[in-house]
Amino acid sequence: MMGIAVCRNIFLSPINFTTMLSKISFASRTLARNARGVATIQEVLKSQVPQKQADLLALKKEHGDKVLGEVTVDQCIGGARGVKCMLWETSNLDAEEGIRFRGHTIPDCQQILPTFKGPAGPENGEPLLESLFWLLLTSEVPTKAEVDGLTADLHKRAASLPSHVVPLLNSLPKDMHPMTQFTIGLNAAQTGSAFAKAYQDGAPKTEYHEYVLEDVLNVVAQLPEIAATIYRNVYFDGVVSKDTSLDYSGNFCRMLGYDDKGFDELMRLYLCIHTDHEGGNASAHATHLVGSTLSDPYLAYAGGLNALAGPLHGLANQEVLGWIQGIQKQMADEGKEVNAETITQFTWDTLNAKKVIPGYGHAVLRKTDPRYSCQREFALKHMPDDELFKIVSTIYEVMPGILTEHGKTKNPYPNVDSHSGVLLWHYGFTQFQYYTVLFGVSRAVGALSQLYWDRALGLPLERPKSVTPEFIKKFCESQ
Numbered sequence: 001m002m003g004i005a006v007c008r009n010i011f012l013s014p015i016n017f018t019t020m021l022s023k024i025s026f027a028s029r030t031l032a033r034n035a036r037g038v039a040t041i042q043e044v045l046k047s048q049v050p051q052k053q054a055d056l057l058a059l060k061k062e063h064g065d066k067v068l069g070e071v072t073v074d075q076c077i078g079g080a081r082g083v084k085c086m087l088w089e090t091s092n093l094d095a096e097e098g099i100r101f102r103g104h105t106i107p108d109c110q111q112i113l114p115t116f117k118g119p120a121g122p123e124n125g126e127p128l129l130e131s132l133f134w135l136l137l138t139s140e141v142p143t144k145a146e147v148d149g150l151t152a153d154l155h156k157r158a159a160s161l162p163s164h165v166v167p168l169l170n171s172l173p174k175d176m177h178p179m180t181q182f183t184i185g186l187n188a189a190q191t192g193s194a195f196a197k198a199y200q201d202g203a204p205k206t207e208y209h210e211y212v213l214e215d216v217l218n219v220v221a222q223l224p225e226i227a228a229t230i231y232r233n234v235y236f237d238g239v240v241s242k243d244t245s246l247d248y249s250g251n252f253c254r255m256l257g258y259d260d261k262g263f264d265e266l267m268r269l270y271l272c273i274h275t276d277h278e279g280g281n282a283s284a285h286a287t288h289l290v291g292s293t294l295s296d297p298y299l300a301y302a303g304g305l306n307a308l309a310g311p312l313h314g315l316a317n318q319e320v321l322g323w324i325q326g327i328q329k330q331m332a333d334e335g336k337e338v339n340a341e342t343i344t345q346f347t348w349d350t351l352n353a354k355k356v357i358p359g360y361g362h363a364v365l366r367k368t369d370p371r372y373s374c375q376r377e378f379a380l381k382h383m384p385d386d387e388l389f390k391i392v393s394t395i396y397e398v399m400p401g402i403l404t405e406h407g408k409t410k411n412p413y414p415n416v417d418s419h420s421g422v423l424l425w426h427y428g429f430t431q432f433q434y435y436t437v438l439f440g441v442s443r444a445v446g447a448l449s450q451l452y453w454d455r456a457l458g459l460p461l462e463r464p465k466s467v468t469p470e471f472i473k474k475f476c477e478s479q
């Protein structure tokens, strides 16, 4: 029967076929997992580390002196685009296809990862963030029971947020950018770092990853309270209420002050798709770099958050909303409609003013970001008539053509940040200066999963070679 089903699906589409294969392999893995019983994430990782360490040693021994690529002067000056010089376990980004989390596309993940209702599958809602966290850390698809165990563990760990953090956040000026507050909160929570303490106490290098895992789980568990405290302080009454009968995302929604099942589902999707985008993006790379100095996960991820706060990276989601409001205001002032024609004019005005169009373009991607596409699918399913969604759709119709005609960007298509704001806005989450904090809660899961493996695999201090302009000139002239 399974064979017939697979054959039939081959003729549907390659995506359906891949998804079918994922489901089959998931089913067989689930059988194996059920035989072994419910494991904790610590147990699974402990069983994987020796083999992974041996595999990496063997890879180095066999291929250590092979050449992965060369570096041109343009790449050296131009932000190292395409230079292959970083090991990354958790995800891989293809320019055409987009992100794969441990080999799984976003549609795959929506098929195979456990949801709040239980079994995997879009009919049961979006995957749980904890499911993806498990997949990123272990490369295995968890059972629902394993995910529930992780959820309970994270809820328990959230209580370990040091007692000085919330009062510190309460003392910050309300007009300080939420991302600045977020990094302050995370840095302040560093006093609880298990790794920093173990290092000071003389733990051997072979044990670093055990303490790092404690910190990774604690940071992920503590971030919602830091983030929600900032949101409630800046925009509301400062009161944060929890509901730990829910999953990580649902509880986070309650902490932010939202009690709406539709918004819970959106937050599950949102938190999953922002987790990881291979290693070279600024927030993941910064976390990896800072962590390579043996700064603990709190300090390392605070570095990542500072990178995320830049408008060319995570801050683009707030910029998109600001840009759309700019169109709306100008057209209202001029008594015009927001439509394809006026959006085109506004876009050219932005480009002629030498500004970027937020939410479009990408350093690696050369097609529409699948993180954009799945958010569009969500909107088509849950809010097809939303006015702002219609504007975002019209922008999507005209923008690739305009950017192509403009002729500068290598990728005229939308990225993740082009769509996230409109979904949040639909549920009444209109404080767009805060949007990057949500991105930051999610990115922790990817960047810190990798940081665990950085230490488990004993990766060294990152220290690429820089060169002076004089060196480049002399070197090239001597060739």
Ligand code: AMX
Binding pocket: 281, 311, 312, 313, 314, 316, 351, 355, 356, 357, 358, 359, 360, 361, 362, 363, 364, 408, 409, 410, 411, 415, 416, 417
């Ligand atoms: N609007 C206008 N110009 C753009 C553009 C856009 N959306 N995207 C790229 N360009 C311009 C660049 O500024 C650059 O101009 P320059 O030669 O005068 O410096 C030229 O096109 C070539 O750039 P590129 O090679 O296509 O892109 P990049 O790798 O240098 O930069 C990115 C990538 C994302 C920073 C860029 O596309 C951009 O600024 N986009 C808008 C901001 C944004 O949406 N950021 C979020 C990205 C996703 C994320 O990290 N969250």
